[in-house]
Amino acid sequence: MATFHVSGPDGAQYEVNAPDNASDADIMAYVQKSAVPDPKTPAAQPEQPQRSDLDKRMDERVAKEAAGGFAPHASPAQYLPFGSWLDEASAGIDAGLNKVSGGRIGAPYDEAKAYQDARQRYIDNNASGLEKGAAMVGGVVASAPFGAARVFRGTTLLPEIGNAALTGAGYGALYGGGEGEGENRVLNAVKGAAIGGTVGGVAPVVARGIGNAVSYATNRGATLPPALQPFERGAVNRVADDIASSGLTPQRYAQEAQELGPQGMLLDMGEDLRGSAETLANTHGPQLPIVRGELNARRADAPDRIRAGVDRALGPERNLGQFVEAVNTGARQAAQPHYEQFHNTSIPITPEIQNVLDSIPASAFNRAQTLARADGYRQQFRLRPVNDPMQAMTGVQRTAPEAVPTGLEYDYLKRAVDDLARSAERGSNEARIYGNLARQLRTTVDTHLNAADPTQSSWARGRAIAGDGLEGREAAELGSTVFTSKRDPNIVADELSNLSQAGQTMYRHGARNNLRQIMGRAATNFGTNGDATARRALNSEFARQNVAQIAGGRNANHLARMVDAENRMAESFNEIMRNSATARRQAGQSRLPVGAGAPVNTEAPRSTGELVFAIARRGVNALMNNALGERAGRIMADQARILTARGIDRDTYVNALIQLANHRQTTAAQRDTIIRILNAVGQNTRQPLIESQTSAQAN
Numbered sequence: 001m002a003t004f005h006v007s008g009p010d011g012a013q014y015e016v017n018a019p020d021n022a023s024d025a026d027i028m029a030y031v032q033k034s035a036v037p038d039p040k041t042p043a044a045q046p047e048q049p050q051r052s053d054l055d056k057r058m059d060e061r062v063a064k065e066a067a068g069g070f071a072p073h074a075s076p077a078q079y080l081p082f083g084s085w086l087d088e089a090s091a092g093i094d095a096g097l098n099k100v101s102g103g104r105i106g107a108p109y110d111e112a113k114a115y116q117d118a119r120q121r122y123i124d125n126n127a128s129g130l131e132k133g134a135a136m137v138g139g140v141v142a143s144a145p146f147g148a149a150r151v152f153r154g155t156t157l158l159p160e161i162g163n164a165a166l167t168g169a170g171y172g173a174l175y176g177g178g179e180g181e182g183e184n185r186v187l188n189a190v191k192g193a194a195i196g197g198t199v200g201g202v203a204p205v206v207a208r209g210i211g212n213a214v215s216y217a218t219n220r221g222a223t224l225p226p227a228l229q230p231f232e233r234g235a236v237n238r239v240a241d242d243i244a245s246s247g248l249t250p251q252r253y254a255q256e257a258q259e260l261g262p263q264g265m266l267l268d269m270g271e272d273l274r275g276s277a278e279t280l281a282n283t284h285g286p287q288l289p290i291v292r293g294e295l296n297a298r299r300a301d302a303p304d305r306i307r308a309g310v311d312r313a314l315g316p317e318r319n320l321g322q323f324v325e326a327v328n329t330g331a332r333q334a335a336q337p338h339y340e341q342f343h344n345t346s347i348p349i350t351p352e353i354q355n356v357l358d359s360i361p362a363s364a365f366n367r368a369q370t371l372a373r374a375d376g377y378r379q380q381f382r383l384r385p386v387n388d389p390m391q392a393m394t395g396v397q398r399t400a401p402e403a404v405p406t407g408l409e410y411d412y413l414k415r416a417v418d419d420l421a422r423s424a425e426r427g428s429n430e431a432r433i434y435g436n437l438a439r440q441l442r443t444t445v446d447t448h449l450n451a452a453d454p455t456q457s458s459w460a461r462g463r464a465i466a467g468d469g470l471e472g473r474e475a476a477e478l479g480s481t482v483f484t485s486k487r488d489p490n491i492v493a494d495e496l497s498n499l500s501q502a503g504q505t506m507y508r509h510g511a512r513n514n515l516r517q518i519m520g521r522a523a524t525n526f527g528t529n530g531d532a533t534a535r536r537a538l539n540s541e542f543a544r545q546n547v548a549q550i551a552g553g554r555n556a557n558h559l560a561r562m563v564d565a566e567n568r569m570a571e572s573f574n575e576i577m578r579n580s581a582t583a584r585r586q587a588g589q590s591r592l593p594v595g596a597g598a599p600v601n602t603e604a605p606r607s608t609g610e611l612v613f614a615i616a617r618r619g620v621n622a623l624m625n626n627a628l629g630e631r632a633g634r635i636m637a638d639q640a641r642i643l644t645a646r647g648i649d650r651d652t653y654v655n656a657l658i659q660l661a662n663h664r665q666t667t668a669a670q671r672d673t674i675i676r677i678l679n680a681v682g683q684n685t686r687q688p689l690i691e692s693q694t695s696a697q698a699n
Contacts, residue, residue: 054111058118066126072119074127076138081171084179087116160204169197225656232631234593235638238276239266240660246270250658260565262647263298263305266654268572277643278576279589280636284597287636294644295573302531302566303519309562310534313547313555314512324476324506331466331502338462342449343408345458350448356440360417367416368409381409407445407459414441422474467500475503479510482546483518483537489545496549508550531566538563593632 003017051059062072077083091112098106106112149166152159173193179185228236248256248270256269267277281291311317349357369381382405421434442463446454454460467475478495481487496504518537519530537543538559548556589599642653 052114054114055118058111058114059121061115062118062122066122071126072123074123074132074135076135079136079138081174085174087113087120091116157204157208160208161201164204165197165201168199168201168203169193171196225659227652227656228660231638231642232635234631234635235642236657236660238591238635238639239273239642240657240664242270242272242276243657244661244664245272248273253654253658257651259561260568261562262650263301263569264565264650265294265298265569265572265644265646266650267576267643268568273643274572274575276591276639277572279592280640280643281576283589283592283599283636285636286633287640290637290640291644292577294646295577298569298646299531299573302570303534305562306519306531306534306566309559310512310515313551313559314508314515317512317516318509320476320480320509320513323509324472327502327506328466328472331472331500335462335466338458338465339411342458342462343406343411345407345449346404347407347410347445347448348404352444353448356437356444360413360437360441361420364413364416364420367419368412371415372408372412377408377412381405381412410441410445411459414438417441464500465502467503472502472506475499476506476510476513479507479512479550480514480517482511482550483514483543486540486542487546489542489549492546492549511546511550532570535563535566535570539567593635596632596636597629 003015065071077086080086091109094106094112094115095109096106098108098112107115149163149170151166152162170193173189173196179188179192224231224233224236243266246269253269257264260268267274277291280287281295282288307317347353365381372381417434417438421431421438424431424434442459443454446457446460449457449459455464475495482492496507499507515534515537519534538547544556544560547559551559589596642657645653
């Protein structure tokens, strides 16, 4: 016999013992037989872990229990984060009872643990997929109360992934540590942490992706409310998105609609809504003239709206001179009965009246007689100074006591003193002294006529209706400078307090005329801008306080709300129509539908991404023979119509958009539920995965 070394067909080296005279063919046949197994020979089975006699006995015990109707079943507890430790816990309880009872109850730990392992093996080999699935669902529900990591802050996807990965790693380590015995527990805990962290990190991505896909399909497939059906779906969706991002809730819309009035547009009611309108107004396409045309038309009507608001608060525009004369005439007619009663009343010179008369200069008495004669009163006044030789030494001037004067003489004397006050320099001591003398005279006489309520004397009632002399004209002149002079409200209050009803009316119309002058004379190089000038005149705190004093609180509040609304609408106009290209406008370009036109004022892309996006959009549109451009034009035109709607149309569209928003909220709630369920299911797949990686080790 000889030994031969031969390379077989499988590349292995063989050592062959054969007779010395064996041919090469005999040797090769032997090698082939050794290299290729006989197909009739069964393949070697993988080595199965050898169970101990105790494990075998426990398997037999569980099998007998199952045959007797007490088979173990899959339990939701198995899929809890600590489910892998329940067999140890159960065995520990049995062992504790066994020890306490002296062996009468329970079993030693090794035997109890082997029994629990045998039950689990029976479940793994015999439970159906449906049963295991139901148990897993139960585990998902039961795991809901258990906490999760909150290390990373925020509601975006990345913090969610981080927290889910940490949660999965922690629970995975806990579950893995419950598999195996002894040193294997540490290795299994590491494996469990790795599997749990991986599953935890992937689950939010998958869950959110599926949830968003379902939400998108549901929202896009829902039927639009009837009012929105004439519009392109893309336009409605874009406006609905802007409403949501601007926080325009139904309650806030009701408030905005009340503040802005019927002229308010959706684009006035939120930052993103205005940003979209700004982009549309500065992008070539059919929507551009819609946005710009509606805004220009609204701005052109602004002066008329402000005039109407001022008319409501201060009265309509009038020829001030004619109005003053008409008011004075009417006031004199209304006050005439009171003045006639007063003029025919004999009023003796009491000590109190004498004290006032002694302070009035002789020129005033002469002036009173002159005024009376000019009005047709020919009788010599009985109320006049006398030539008293002691006057130079005593300084006291006495009146002639021949007869009792009438009220008419006191009335003309007061008017004469008023003339002295008016002829003095405004604000001088002389004007102040004469003004006080006139006030003392009328107050003293009113008190004599009606001591209980001097304001109800016949003279006081006449003055309250018609005023004194030139009061009406002077009141109108004072009111005509209220806003241009930016008068202090305290001064206005003092001026009004000294005026009769007629005087206050003419003061108010003087203020109205002041605003007319402000608006009529305002202009810029671009044309008239009376609305802007009037708004500036009425924006200050002092101006609004003055309006409240002149026109009353209710009218003033209405005018202030109107001016505030016009301010906001003017702000929208300026931002959309006049601002240069802004970051917001550039960002808005990326939200336009594919195929949209180029910006009116094109700027260089700020990044490579913007450049690539612009080129790709135009390239795709060209390949589709401008089909995308036509569709984009329809979307943007409809979007512009919704954003610029006013009055009833605006309310109709918004009510329909609110219905759509309610549907979206429902869909969002459903999406969140789907995401939570998928997250929970995804997290709970770590238990079977961990078991599959540790099943080769004894439990």
